[in-house]
Amino acid sequence: MVNQQTAQVVLEAALSTGGDFAEIFMEDRRNHSLILQDNRLETINSGRIHGAGVRVYKELSAYYAYTNDTSREGLIRCALEAASAVKAGDERTQCAKLVAKEIRNAHYVAMKPSETDTKLKADILRAANNSARAVSEEISQVTCGYRDSEQDVVIANSEGLYVTDTRVYSRMSCQAIAASGTENQMGFEGPGALKGFEHFMSTINPEVIGRQAASTAVKMLHAPVCPAGTMPVVIGDGFGGVIFHEACGHSLEATSVALGMSEFCGKLGQQVAAPCVTAIDDGTMPGEWGSENVDDEGTPTGRLVLIENGILKNYMVDRLNGRRMGMAPTGSARRESYQYAPTSRMRNTFIAGGSDDTAEMISTMGDGLYAAKMGGGSVNPATGEFNFAVNEGYLVKDGKITTPVRGASLIGKGNEILMQIDRVGRTMSMAQGMCGSMSGSVPTNVGQPFIRVKSIIVGGRA
Amino acid sequence: MQAFLDQLMKAAKEAGIEVAEAYIVENESFSVITNQGELNDYQSNMTRGLGFRGLVNGKMGYASTEAFDEESIAQLVKGVKESALLCEDTDTVFLHKGDDQVPELGLYNPELDRVSAADKLAMVYKLDEACRAEDPRVKNGYNVVETIKANVRIVNTYGMDRSFCENIYVVQAKVNSEENGFVSSSGHLAYSRDVNAIDVNAVAKEAVKRSLDGLHAASIPSGKYRTIFHHDAMVSLLGVFSSIFSAESAQKGMSLLKGKLGETIAAPCVTITDDPLLPDAPNSRPFDAEGVASKAHVVVENGVFRTFLHNMKTAYKDGVETTGNAGKSGYASSVYVKPSNFFFAKGEKSFEELLSDMGDGLVITSVSGLHAGANAVSGDFSLLSKGYTVKNGKREKAVEQITVAGNFYELLKNIRAFANDLTFPGSAMGSPSVDVGELSVSGS
Numbered sequence: 051m052v053n054q055q056t057a058q059v060v061l062e063a064a065l066s067t068g069g070d071f072a073e074i075f076m077e078d079r080r081n082h083s084l085i086l087q088d089n090r091l092e093t094i095n096s097g098r099i100h101g102a103g104v105r106v107y108k109e110l111s112a113y114y115a116y117t118n119d120t121s122r123e124g125l126i127r128c129a130l131e132a133a134s135a136v137k138a139g140d141e142r143t144q145c146a147k148l149v150a151k152e153i154r155n156a157h158y159v160a161m162k163p164s165e166t167d168t169k170l171k172a173d174i175l176r177a178a179n180n181s182a183r184a185v186s187e188e189i190s191q192v193t194c195g196y197r198d199s200e201q202d203v204v205i206a207n208s209e210g211l212y213v214t215d216t217r218v219y220s221r222m223s224c225q226a227i228a229a230s231g232t233e234n235q236m237g238f239e240g241p242g243a244l245k246g247f248e249h250f251m252s253t254i255n256p257e258v259i260g261r262q263a264a265s266t267a268v269k270m271l272h273a274p275v276c277p278a279g280t281m282p283v284v285i286g287d288g289f290g291g292v293i294f295h296e297a298c299g300h301s302l303e304a305t306s307v308a309l310g311m312s313e314f315c316g317k318l319g320q321q322v323a324a325p326c327v328t329a330i331d332d333g334t335m336p337g338e339w340g341s342e343n344v345d346d347e348g349t350p351t352g353r354l355v356l357i358e359n360g361i362l363k364n365y366m367v368d369r370l371n372g373r374r375m376g377m378a379p380t381g382s383a384r385r386e387s388y389q390y391a392p393t394s395r396m397r398n399t400f401i402a403g404g405s406d407d408t409a410e411m412i413s414t415m416g417d418g419l420y421a422a423k424m425g426g427g428s429v430n431p432a433t434g435e436f437n438f439a440v441n442e443g444y445l446v447k448d449g450k451i452t453t454p455v456r457g458a459s460l461i462g463k464g465n466e467i468l469m470q471i472d473r474v475g476r477t478m479s480m481a482q483g484m485c486g487s488m489s490g491s492v493p494t495n496v497g498q499p500f501i502r503v504k505s506i507i508v509g510g511r512a
Numbered sequence: 513m514q515a516f517l518d519q520l521m522k523a524a525k526e527a528g529i530e531v532a533e534a535y536i537v538e539n540e541s542f543s544v545i546t547n548q549g550e551l552n553d554y555q556s557n558m559t560r561g562l563g564f565r566g567l568v569n570g571k572m573g574y575a576s577t578e579a580f581d582e583e584s585i586a587q588l589v590k591g592v593k594e595s596a597l598l599c600e601d602t603d604t605v606f607l608h609k610g611d612d613q614v615p616e617l618g619l620y621n622p623e624l625d626r627v628s629a630a631d632k633l634a635m636v637y638k639l640d641e642a643c644r645a646e647d648p649r650v651k652n653g654y655n656v657v658e659t660i661k662a663n664v665r666i667v668n669t670y671g672m673d674r675s676f677c678e679n680i681y682v683v684q685a686k687v688n689s690e691e692n693g694f695v696s697s698s699g700h701l702a703y704s705r706d707v708n709a710i711d712v713n714a715v716a717k718e719a720v721k722r723s724l725d726g727l728h729a730a731s732i733p734s735g736k737y738r739t740i741f742h743h744d745a746m747v748s749l750l751g752v753f754s755s756i757f758s759a760e761s762a763q764k765g766m767s768l769l770k771g772k773l774g775e776t777i778a779a780p781c782v783t784i785t786d787d788p789l790l791p792d793a794p795n796s797r798p799f800d801a802e803g804v805a806s807k808a809h810v811v812v813e814n815g816v817f818r819t820f821l822h823n824m825k826t827a828y829k830d831g832v833e834t835t836g837n838a839g840k841s842g843y844a845s846s847v848y849v850k851p852s853n854f855f856f857a858k859g860e861k862s863f864e865e866l867l868s869d870m871g872d873g874l875v876i877t878s879v880s881g882l883h884a885g886a887n888a889v890s891g892d893f894s895l896l897s898k899g900y901t902v903k904n905g906k907r908e909k910a911v912e913q914i915t916v917a918g919n920f921y922e923l924l925k926n927i928r929a930f931a932n933d934l935t936f937p938g939s940a941m942g943s944p945s946v947d948v949g950e951l952s953v954s955g956s
Contacts, residue, residue, distance in 0.1 A: 078579070081844075084598075087764060088764060090600035090601055090602065091598055091599055091600040091601075092599070092600070092601045093574065093595075093599070093601075093846045094573070094574070094594065094595035094598050094599060095574040095575065095576070095591075095595065095844070095845075095846055096574075096575045096576075096587070096591035096594075096595065097575065097576035097577065097591075097844045098576070098577040098578060098579055098584060098587060099578055100577070100578040100579035101559065101578055110550065111550070111551040111552075111554070112553065112554065113554040113555075113556075114553070114554060114555045114556075115555070115556045115557060116555075116557045116558075116559065117557065117558050117559065118559050118560060118561075118578045118579065119558070120579075131556050132554075132556065134629075135554050135556075135629065168594060168598060169598075172598060190765045191764055191765045191766060227765065227766065227889055229765065232768070233768075233890060234766070234768065234889040234890045234891075235887075235889070235890055236887060236889050236890065278734045278915070278917070278952060278953075278954030279734055279954065280956065309547050309548075309552070309652065310651075310652055311652060311688060313695075389557065389559065391553065391555065426881075427881055428880055428881045430697050430880070432688045432695055432697040433688075433695050433696070433697050435880075435896065435912065435913070436881075436896075437880060437881035437885060437895070437896035437915070438881065438885075439881070439885050439894070456892070457892050457894055457917065458894070459881070459885045459894040459895075459896070459915055459917075461896045461913060461914075461915055461954075462913070463913070507731070507913065507914075507915070507954060507955065507956070508954060509885070509894045509895075509896070509914075509915025509917055509954040510894065510915075510917060510952070510954055
């Protein structure tokens with residue numbers, strides 16, 4: 051990895067044409083993945099991601115170049131490529147002397163994936179596969195995946211920062227398909243953590259993961275299609291937090307706020323959600339999937355209150371957009387790899403626990419939908435329009451859960467739905483996802499307790 | 513690179529990897545993005561990656577790297593060996609011997625490489641300016657100019673050594689327009705291998721038109737609506753459901769087309785082709801990810817299902833020839849089945865004729881949330897959609913905040929007609945606008 055001395059030379063080259071700030075991000079990452087399908091280990095793949103990106107700022111513009119030639123000459127060439135785009139007068143900014151910064155590792159790894167026997171990794175996939183298939187004879191296919199990575203990073207910038215870190219990720223997934231001959235339905239679970247393989251020896255039981263995925267698939271196979279219309283919806287905890295992630299979280303990223311492309315622009319201090327809603331983005335939670343010691347610009351991560359009792363408190367801010375907005379970075383700058391310039395992203399983002407009772411919120415909702423398991427979704431930050439899939443839903447009639455229904459989706463606008471939340475349960479839980487945006491796909495946690503939305507459009511087929 | 517390759521093949525042989533193959537992708541790309549006349553992003557990159565696979569005891573092992581040092585040689589050889597030894601796939605796998613004839617497609621235009629960064633910057637500013645000049649209601653947006661050059665090479669121990677180079681120029685405008693507090697967001701994209709073929713003003717005009725068309729859109733009451741998918745929306749849908757035509761999906765029980773070869777699975781007007789040889793389509797290539805020479809295939813002919821898409825492994829299993837549809841999602845990926853340029857054949861009528869034939873109904877211009885609202889396994893979809901209502905064959909009012917739901921297998925059977933406006937809007941999928949009959953809409 052690039053040492054202090056070389057990083058210093060590279061940053062000086064990056065500033066040589068008049069840039070006023072420069073940064074280098076280098077990574078060396080080992081990935082390992084296994085896929086089990088048709089009861090067999092089908093693909094085992096290992097890879098090494100290796101490269102560096104240099105970013106130069108001139109006022110509010112930024113120039114980025116990346117390469118996987120990480121020799122001293124290759125890095126200098128990359129820096130000069132980024133610098134060549136800077137149009138400046140005679141003024142030159144000096145690069146401060148780099149000083150290595152010690153960071154405290156808050157994320158303990160007991161079993162490094164690279165030192166864990168691949169057979170153990172295969173065993174958890176077999177366990178999930180077998181338990182999924184045992185749920186029902188209608189389970190026609192099970193695909194289990196396991197993926198880990200160890201990412202070494204060096205981040206240095208012209209203000210004198212030089213920091214190194216290692217991030218260890220482990221995740222497994224199970225997708226089960228139930229088939230009736232004419233129809234297929236799917237169930238999915240995908241737990242992961244910023245931890246080593248110990249996560250699957252202690253915290254997560256692969257058999258339970260397989261069973262849950264299969265149960266959803268079988269339930270949905272026999273479910274009638276969801277009726278369409280506008281109705282109250284209770285959304286379950288854990289991955290239910292995807293509603294906040296899509297409906298609101300993306301629009302609170304400086305990536306869209308700085309450019310005036312968010313519905314939440316200029317709304318700090320204003321009420322944007324019902325008073326029962328408090329939302330947090332926390333990059334520090336030990337071992338959690340969306341956590342980091344420092345972000346991809348080297349800024350220490352923190353706990354950020356986004357919305358407090360309905361009032362908008364903070365945006366998630368990266369360095370460049372912070373310049374544009376006149377705000378300090380919040381440790382939110384992230385990127386998939388050196389092949390992306392960093393930008394503000396969510397980490398572990400959740401609606402905090404409230405004071406309402408889960409049974410009460412269903413018994414008093416009248417007729418509506420209980421969305422027990424949410425699928426993925428997407429949002430257009432400019433308009434706030436979002437949509438997401440309900441992977442496991444139930445009709446509620448007169449306050450009682452009746453039949454499971456399939457094919458439902460929830461759509462709406464972020465600012466509207468936040469005001470429509472009228473119940474927030476007590477116990478928050480989180481689930482893992484990969485979030486895609488301008489700086490690529492990054493691990494994020496979504497989370498919430500049970501919540502109720504007074505009225506939302508439910509897309510269905512009936 | 514050649515020295516690294518030689519050393520790698522030698523180390524592989526010594527480690528007992530009987531047959532081995534390196535798949536090398538080298539990329540050079542450049543992109544600039546502006547917003548309201550300000551440069552928002554500038555990127556310039558050069559990368560290369562190598563995917564390595566090989567056979568040990570008849571099983572295929574995989575490993576990859578972006579670093580080309582001694583350590584990587586050891587890692588690749590160890591990785592492939594471990595991977596092959598643990599692999600339990602019982603299907604017979606091969607590497608291609610390279611005994612077929614590769615077509616010449618002309619996917620590389622050296623003139624594109626000579627366009628300077630300054631010229632690309634000037635182009636993106638021109639696009640930005642053109643969007644804002646088009647209408648006072650244009651508020652902001654992204655404007656992108658991007659060039660991509662890729663070189664793909666496959667080398668294996670049978671002596672096959674094939675490569676091709678391609679480059680492409682992409683111009684894209686995304687426009688947010690605003691009126692009386694209502695924001696509408698839409699965009700347009702153009703691409704070509706010929707820089708002179710892209711009309712920046714036309715891209716701006718179309719992007720602004722689409723954005724303005726969405727202003728003051730509102731939901732409509734839930735119900736069944738006669739529906740036309742504009743080609744862009746149909747392409748999004750086909751992208752998700754193209755996997756049902758993959759032999760791999762069928763062999764694994766993830767496509768309901770399994771066992772339906774020769775049967776009628778779609779309306780008589782439906783013909784679907786996979787053609788990697790089209791000169792101007794984005795996903796053309798002279799050979800697939802296994803090095804097999806490209807050929808066009810009719811997948812659905814007048815509603816009759818003619819062939820699955822195959823790679824060498826799935827073809828052997830089904831006892832047929834590969835269709836040359838081996839794909840990778842990058843140098844590091846294992847080989848799977850992937851369409852090339854995959855498209856619905858065009859019909860006779862103009863888009864306007866399609867509208868007037870429909871009379872009253874709905875046109876869907878874009879769908880979103882495909883990874884959430886569309887399930888390739890069941891065929892079900894329920895998608896957040898935008899578009900407009902049609903009254904007496906004419907555009908009436910803009911629509912948003914609706915979901916359009918159906919099942920892709922049923923939709924194929926219900927298609928009434930295709931227009932003659934076949935387009936590849938930038939992905940591997942192509943489609944004309946299409947009258948799909950009645951669909952369920954959830955709205956207000």
